[in-house]
Amino acid sequence: MFEPADDEVFLCRHPNKTEPSLPSWARLPINRCNLPAVILGSVTFQHHPTSLILDGVTELHDDLFALLDGIDDAAERATLFCDYLAVHFCFDRLEEAGFDAHTGKRAKADWRRLLRGWSFDADGREGAVLKGWVESRFGLLPRFHGAPLRDFDGPAWRRYEQMRAAGLYGTNALEAQLDLVYTWCQYEFRRRHPGQTHMTLHRGVNRFTEHEVLDDAGRQPTVLLNNLVSFTSSRERAGEFGDFILTARVPVAKIFFHCDLLPGVLQGEGEHLVIGGAYEVTLATL
Known part of the structure; x- marks a missing residue:
């Protein structure tokens, strides 16, 4: 069983900067896949993903x-x-x-x-x-x-x-x-898509100030997303849903379902259901 650190924000150290990972209040100590939530929900995982395998x-x-x-x-x-x-x-x-x-x-x-x-x-x-x-x-x-x-x-x-x-x-x-x-x-x-590790996806939002920001880096903040969120592969489509567009390099391993698998199941054009956590995003205004 994996036990999380006691600190509120687990820090993952990179050569160039210190990045906040998944806060303890946004995760469980156990799950049913091959990596604990503190890792798979982190910015480190976003940058360096590996396969996520559900038990059994x-x-x-x-x-x-x-x-x-x-x-x-x-x-x-x-x-x-x-x-x-x-x-x-x-x-x-x-x-x-x-x-x-x-x-x-x-x-x-x-x-x-x-x-x-x-x-x-x-x-x-x-x-x-x-x-x-x-x-x-x-x-x-x-x-x-x-x-x-x-x-x-x-x-x-x-x-x-x-x-x-x-x-x-x-x-x-x-x-x-x-x-x-x-x-x-x-x-x-x-x-x-053998060998592909990421997709660049977009999400339109209003009132970005209501988002949980873990690291405020101006136009490239680190945000804590809901545990399941919709993104789209179309930036133009994302602009229809808000005044701000979040663009993220999403690990393929964190895409639960996407519109190309079975046409007609999801209603949104280019829609991808993405498993959340901490993400470094690019913030743009329309």
Whole structure:
């Protein structure tokens, strides 16, 4: 078990400067992947990423990835992936997963509906489930859900927890579905863009002063992002969502899902769902 440092901000030393990493109040001491949150959520990781591997997912689904290895066409791989999910989680035979007409009211909630729900309202029930999944798997605590999340005993945090629980109750292993979606996304990046470590992505925001700034370096601040955020590959598109544009070199390992994987799942043009933490960004005004 990894135990975080007691200090509020863990400092990662570089040859040229000292960079703030992930504060202790924004992370959990344990998670379900191969790196602790204090590392994967840091600026050091942003600059020097490595693969993030969720516990047991590839081992449990090794037959899927063996089949994918033998397919050269990306669209065919996507079809196989969706078919595999449908069979493995009994989407069309919910009674085999233990549901019946009286207890299965939320049984048809699946990963697609979660992502579409996020596109309509990232602070809704589906957004709470997705942020809760990131919290559980990567150890990064959400910082905003309809309101800033600062007090674990406060009403905003209770609302987030209630929405997360309501989104998961009576569903069919939603978080396990998300485990496989993330792992497939990373597999596809390796197949389509071998050797690529980063993508330059943009995010439009209003009221930048409300963001948590860990290191105020003028036009290149280090900010603490929510544990799951939307970016876009289109700077022009980002400008439609705010007066400021944040541009970041995002590690491929921290992209949970993107619009090119399955057209139509995400509503935004060029949209990428990015796992948060501390990021060095470039700030521009329109």
